[in-house]
Amino acid sequence: MSKRIDAIDLNVYYGKFRAVEDVNINIDPKSVTAFIGPSGCGKTTFLRTLNRMHEVLPGAHVDGKLLLDGDDIYGPGVDPVSVRSMVGMVFQRPNPFPTMSIRENVLAGLKLNGKRISKGDADAVVEKSLRGANLWKEVKDRLDKPGSGLSGGQQQRLCIARTIAVEPEVILMDEPCSALDPISTLAVEDLIAELKEQYTVVIVTHNMQQAARVSDKTAFFNIAGTGKPGKLIEYAETSQIFNNPQEKATEDYVSGRFG
Numbered sequence: 190m191s192k193r194i195d196a197i198d199l200n201v202y203y204g205k206f207r208a209v210e211d212v213n214i215n216i217d218p219k220s221v222t223a224f225i226g227p228s229g230c231g232k233t234t235f236l237r238t239l240n241r242m243h244e245v246l247p248g249a250h251v252d253g254k255l256l257l258d259g260d261d262i263y264g265p266g267v268d269p270v271s272v273r274s275m276v277g278m279v280f281q282r283p284n285p286f287p288t289m290s291i292r293e294n295v296l297a298g299l300k301l302n303g304k305r306i307s308k309g310d311a312d313a314v315v316e317k318s319l320r321g322a323n324l325w326k327e328v329k330d331r332l333d334k335p336g337s338g339l340s341g342g343q344q345q346r347l348c349i350a351r352t353i354a355v356e357p358e359v360i361l362m363d364e365p366c367s368a369l370d371p372i373s374t375l376a377v378e379d380l381i382a383e384l385k386e387q388y389t390v391v392i393v394t395h396n397m398q399q400a401a402r403v404s405d406k407t408a409f410f411n412i413a414g415t416g417k418p419g420k421l422i423e424y425a426e427t428s429q430i431f432n433n434p435q436e437k438a439t440e441d442y443v444s445g446r447f448g
C-alpha cells in the first residue's frame with residue numbers, strides 16, 4: 190500500500206511556458222517528503238504532475254518520465270483516472286462536499302470510482318478511514334450530519350479520510366494546514382506521521398518548522414526570476430537541508446534570508 194516515485198528529467202508546461210525544469214527525484218515508499226521553496230518556484234505544479242492532475246488544465250502537459258514503482262504513469266495507454274485512484278490528493282482548503290453527510294463524504298471517492306459496495310462493507314470502510322484519519326472518536330455519533338458542520342481541522346481530516354477510503358498508494362498534500370489553526374495543524378501533523386507507516390506522503394508547505402517536524406526528506410525548489418522555470422536545487426534528508434545544506438540558495442532560504 191505504498192509506492193516509490195521516481196521522476197526522470199521531468200519538465201512541466203503551461204502551454205509554451207515551462208514552469209518546472211528537468212526534475213530528477215527519487216521518493217521512497219513509506220516516507221514523508223516535503224517540497225519547500227519561494228512562491229512561484231513550481232512546488233504545486235510539480236506535485237500535481239504526480240497524479241496527472243496537472244494535465245486537466247487546457248494546454249498543460251509534461252515531458253519526461255514519472256515512475257510509480259517502476260511503471261511510467263505517463264506511459265501509453267495509462268488511464269489518468271486509475272492513476273488518481275492510486276495517488277490521492279488533499280488540498281489547501283478543506284473541501285468536503287457541503288450537501289453530503291460525514292459518512293457520504295468518506296464514501297464519495299469510492300462512488301466516483303464506480304465501486305458498488307454493500308452497506309456492511311461501506312460501514313467498515315467509513316470506520317476504518319475515519320480511524321485512519323484520527324477522526325472517528327469525534328464523529329462516530331454524528332455520521333449522518335453534514336460534513337460542512339465540522340471545524341476546519343476536522344473537515345481537513347475528513348478529506349484525508351475520503352482520500353484513504355479509496356486505498357491509495359501515495360497521498361499528496363498541498364499546504365494542507367495553511368487554513369488551519371495551530372491545534373488543528375498539530376492534529377494533521379500527527380496524522381501525517383501515522384500515514385507514512387502505510388503510504389508514501391508528499392507535502393508542499395510554506396512552513397519550514399512544519400517541514401522540519403513532519404518530513405524525512407526535503408526538496409528545495411527555486412526560481413531564477415519571473416518567467417524562468419522552477420528547478421529542484423537540493424534534495425536530501427530533512428536534517429541535512431536544515432542544518433547542513435550543500436547549496437548556498439538552500440541555506441539562504443532555510444535561514445530566512447529570502448523567500
Ligand SMILES: Nc1ncnc2c1ncn2[C@@H]1O[C@H](COP(=O)(O)OP(=O)(O)OP(=O)(O)O)[C@@H](O)[C@H]1O
Pocket residue numbers: 203208226227228229230231232233234235246416419
Ligand atoms: N494555471 C496556470 N496557468 C499558467 N501558469 C501557471 C498556472 N498555475 C501556475 N502557473 C505558473 O507556474 C509557475 C509555478 O507556480 P506554482 O503555483 O506551481 O508555484 P508554487 O511554488 O507552488 O507557488 P506558491 O508557493 O505561491 O503556491 C508560476 O510562474 C505560476 O505563475
